[in-house]
Amino acid sequence: MRGLLLLVVAAVSAYADSPMLTSRAALGSLTGEQIYDHICQGCHMQGGQGATGAGAYPKLAGNGKFVSWEFVAQTVLNGRGGMPPFGAPANQEGSSRPHLTDAQISDVVNYVRTHFKNSYKSTVTADQVAALPHPAAELFGPQ
Amino acid sequence: MGNGDDSYSLSRRRLLQMIGSTAGGAAMYQAMSSLGFAAESPYRGPIDLQGAPKGASVLVLGAGMAGMTAAYELRNAGYDVQVLEYNARPGGRTWTLRGGDRYTELGGLTQQCEFDQDLYINPGPWRIPYHHHGMMHYVKRLGIKLEPFFQVNYNAYLHSSKAFGGKPQRFREVKADYQGHVAELLAKATRQHALDASVTKEDQEILLESLRDWGALDKNFAYVASDAVSDRRGYEKNPGGGLSARPVLSKPMTLHDVLGSGLWQGIPSGDAFDMQMALFQPAGGMGTIGEAFGRELGPLIRYNSKVIDIHQDSSGVTVTFTDSLGHESKQSLRADWCLCTIPLSVLAQIPMNVGQKMAAAISAVPYASAVKAGLQFKRRFWEEDEQIFGGITYTDLPIMNIGYPNTGFQSAGKGVLLGAYIWGFSAMEFTSMTPQQRVQKVVEYGSQIHPQYHKEFDNGVAVAWHRSPFSLGCFGTWTSDTRARHYEDLCQIDGRVALAGEHASYLGGWQEGAVTSALDAIGRLHQRAVAQGAKV
Numbered sequence: 238m239r240g241l242l243l244l245v246v247a248a249v250s251a252y253a254d255s256p257m258l259t260s261r262a263a264l265g266s267l268t269g270e271q272i273y274d275h276i277c278q279g280c281h282m283q284g285g286q287g288a289t290g291a292g293a294y295p296k297l298a299g300n301g302k303f304v305s306w307e308f309v310a311q312t313v314l315n316g317r318g319g320m321p322p323f324g325a326p327a328n329q330e331g332s333s334r335p336h337l338t339d340a341q342i343s344d345v346v347n348y349v350r351t352h353f354k355n356s357y358k359s360t361v362t363a364d365q366v367a368a369l370p371h372p373a374a375e376l377f378g379p380q
Numbered sequence: 381m382g383n384g385d386d387s388y389s390l391s392r393r394r395l396l397q398m399i400g401s402t403a404g405g406a407a408m409y410q411a412m413s414s415l416g417f418a419a420e421s422p423y424r425g426p427i428d429l430q431g432a433p434k435g436a437s438v439l440v441l442g443a444g445m446a447g448m449t450a451a452y453e454l455r456n457a458g459y460d461v462q463v464l465e466y467n468a469r470p471g472g473r474t475w476t477l478r479g480g481d482r483y484t485e486l487g488g489l490t491q492q493c494e495f496d497q498d499l500y501i502n503p504g505p506w507r508i509p510y511h512h513h514g515m516m517h518y519v520k521r522l523g524i525k526l527e528p529f530f531q532v533n534y535n536a537y538l539h540s541s542k543a544f545g546g547k548p549q550r551f552r553e554v555k556a557d558y559q560g561h562v563a564e565l566l567a568k569a570t571r572q573h574a575l576d577a578s579v580t581k582e583d584q585e586i587l588l589e590s591l592r593d594w595g596a597l598d599k600n601f602a603y604v605a606s607d608a609v610s611d612r613r614g615y616e617k618n619p620g621g622g623l624s625a626r627p628v629l630s631k632p633m634t635l636h637d638v639l640g641s642g643l644w645q646g647i648p649s650g651d652a653f654d655m656q657m658a659l660f661q662p663a664g665g666m667g668t669i670g671e672a673f674g675r676e677l678g679p680l681i682r683y684n685s686k687v688i689d690i691h692q693d694s695s696g697v698t699v700t701f702t703d704s705l706g707h708e709s710k711q712s713l714r715a716d717w718c719l720c721t722i723p724l725s726v727l728a729q730i731p732m733n734v735g736q737k738m739a740a741a742i743s744a745v746p747y748a749s750a751v752k753a754g755l756q757f758k759r760r761f762w763e764e765d766e767q768i769f770g771g772i773t774y775t776d777l778p779i780m781n782i783g784y785p786n787t788g789f790q791s792a793g794k795g796v797l798l799g800a801y802i803w804g805f806s807a808m809e810f811t812s813m814t815p816q817q818r819v820q821k822v823v824e825y826g827s828q829i830h831p832q833y834h835k836e837f838d839n840g841v842a843v844a845w846h847r848s849p850f851s852l853g854c855f856g857t858w859t860s861d862t863r864a865r866h867y868e869d870l871c872q873i874d875g876r877v878a879l880a881g882e883h884a885s886y887l888g889g890w891q892e893g894a895v896t897s898a899l900d901a902i903g904r905l906h907q908r909a910v911a912q913g914a915k916v
Binding site: 275276277279286288289290292293294316318319320335373 | 466486487488686687704722723724725726727728729730743745746747748749804805808809811812844846847848849850851852853857861
């Protein structure tokens with residue numbers, strides 16, 4: 238089983254030559270804005286507008302909860318409800334699960350806290366993100 | 381990692397990263413099917429709900445496979461059943477898009493499916509393994525016609541954009557050559573006495589013969605061009621009749637090319653328990669099952685109903701809902717019991733007075749990202765030009781899979797194939813695009829495998845599951861850790877509320893998980909109802 242999970246790493250890394258951004262190599266060079274546009278926007282929509290159906294994706298624009306960078310960073314790191322975790326597993330450096338680095342998480346947190354009608358002055362660093370709890374263990378493979 | 385050998389894992393990981401992946405989709409399936417999906421269905425024949433108390437009622441939330449299975453059996457057992465469904469149709473993720481259908485995703489973008497008559501795409505589940513006994517039972521009971529689903533097609537492709545100049549290779553060539561070269565190596569090791577310590581002399585003789593048989597080796601245990609080898613990997617020119625009958629043998633790839641291509645990753649695509657043929661698909665699309673269940677339940681289902689509150693007390697459950705089209709104010713229904721099949725991604729946002737344990741379980745399950753695209757082409761070029769009849773091509777391109785229709789072979793006119801079935805970060809990236817951009821990208825990538833795309837493309841639809849208004853994702857993703865902490869709490873009846881759905885099963889993402897979890901839950905609800913006796 239674990240061997241098969243490892244193949245997924247390779248499956249993701251194989252897009253390096255393509256214009257898609259979701260290769261591990263390309264992922265590494267994404268800015269906070271690019272991460273938002275290519276990943277977060279899938280659910281939280283353009284401009285952080287959120288969306289509502291049977292359930293809802295929270296609106297990020299003008300979101301009062303964003304006063305706390307820890308809240309935003311924790312959510313991106315560990316997920317919340319149906320939202321998947323994006324942080325690197327704490328005890329699995331180089332895990333097979335595709336994830337964002339602490340630096341990328343700080344970038345995207347800074348991006349959403351200073352855009353979409355959010356104008357929080359304080360910025361967060363990769364080290365500050367690194368100090369937060371990360372997903373506990375190897376999570377799911379392909380997702 | 382559980383295998384206790386990290387140095388091995390790391391070097392293996394680096395190796396795979398170096399080679400790059402191919403047949404990514406196949407690897408994804410393998411990984412998926414190893415995440416607790418491989419458990420055999422617990423279905424053991426029709427459920428027996430004798431002795432339902434007179435007047436007892438059950439409110440079912442959700443008209444997907446779990447909800448409708450439950451409603452159907454409970455109604456048949458004499459319960460007073462009502463079903464609330466968010467969508468305007470039955471089926472939930474058991475769904476088919478056909479010409480004329482409109483689909484509006486979260487964010488408000490609407491796609492109009494422009495497929496020709498009888499052509500369709502299943503945005504959700506598309507296959508039923510023979511051992512999904514619960515699904516097979518209801519398919520039979522509902523009178524649904526089944527067709528074979530070709531999980532493995534030896535003439536479909538394994539493709540790496542980095543190997544063989546990006547030219548797709550036939551599955552049968554990769555399989556035969558990998559198997560042949562491995563057999564040759566193992567035979568060599570055996571004859572050089574490398575296995576003397578672990579295999580008896582007599583077993584070595586048998587092993588050698590079996591390797592010759594398995595790998596199509598010659599009398600010297602070599603894997604070289606021969607009739608036997610072409611009979612596995614295909615001929616340069618096929619044998620025929622008459623004057624032009626003589627076949628021309630094909631030449632195997634070298635071991636180095638096979639290994640370096642990474643295409644071997646696609647070989648076991650039909651070996652996982654859930655992928656072993658026979659597999660089936662309903663004629664006319666998976667949605668026919670949802671539609672048949674919906675007809676069977678008729679007026680018991682109330683459509684366009686968005687649940688906004690679930691409240692239980694000592695004598696029953698009150699569910700408050702609004703019209704999902706936004707036209708009506710709040711209404712409520714009450715019943716003795718509630719079977720809730722709402723996906724956890726949605727349920728986690730609905731106020732419900734259950735205990736802390738169930739509430740924690742409901743919030744502990746993230747939902748997977750997946751994207752499927754259906755493309756209509758002006759002709760079935762994959763059949764006409766490339767002789768691919770059904771099955772799946774796996775690629776390292778972001779589209780991951782191309783699924784060819786397993787029905788309507790050689791029919792004239794247009795054809796629809798599954799142009800992409802995407803997981804993980806790539807799926808999230810496709811989700812972030814508009815539907816039109818998704819289709820355009822899928823066509824662009826697919827044309828690297830089938831250049832005919834450029835000329836033959838007609839129209840397409842692309843469903844991104846994280847933008848599904850009714851599920852907010854594809855399916856619940858458990859880990860061994862979250863299962864250990866929350867799974868039983870999720871499945872236990874809390875007062876008068878029980879949960880069911882693929883998320884409450886070890887068959888995550890499969891319809892069989894929904895069916896068997898529903899039967900399990902209503903069996904337990906029934907016992908409680910019987911214990912309480914008839915209403916006063």
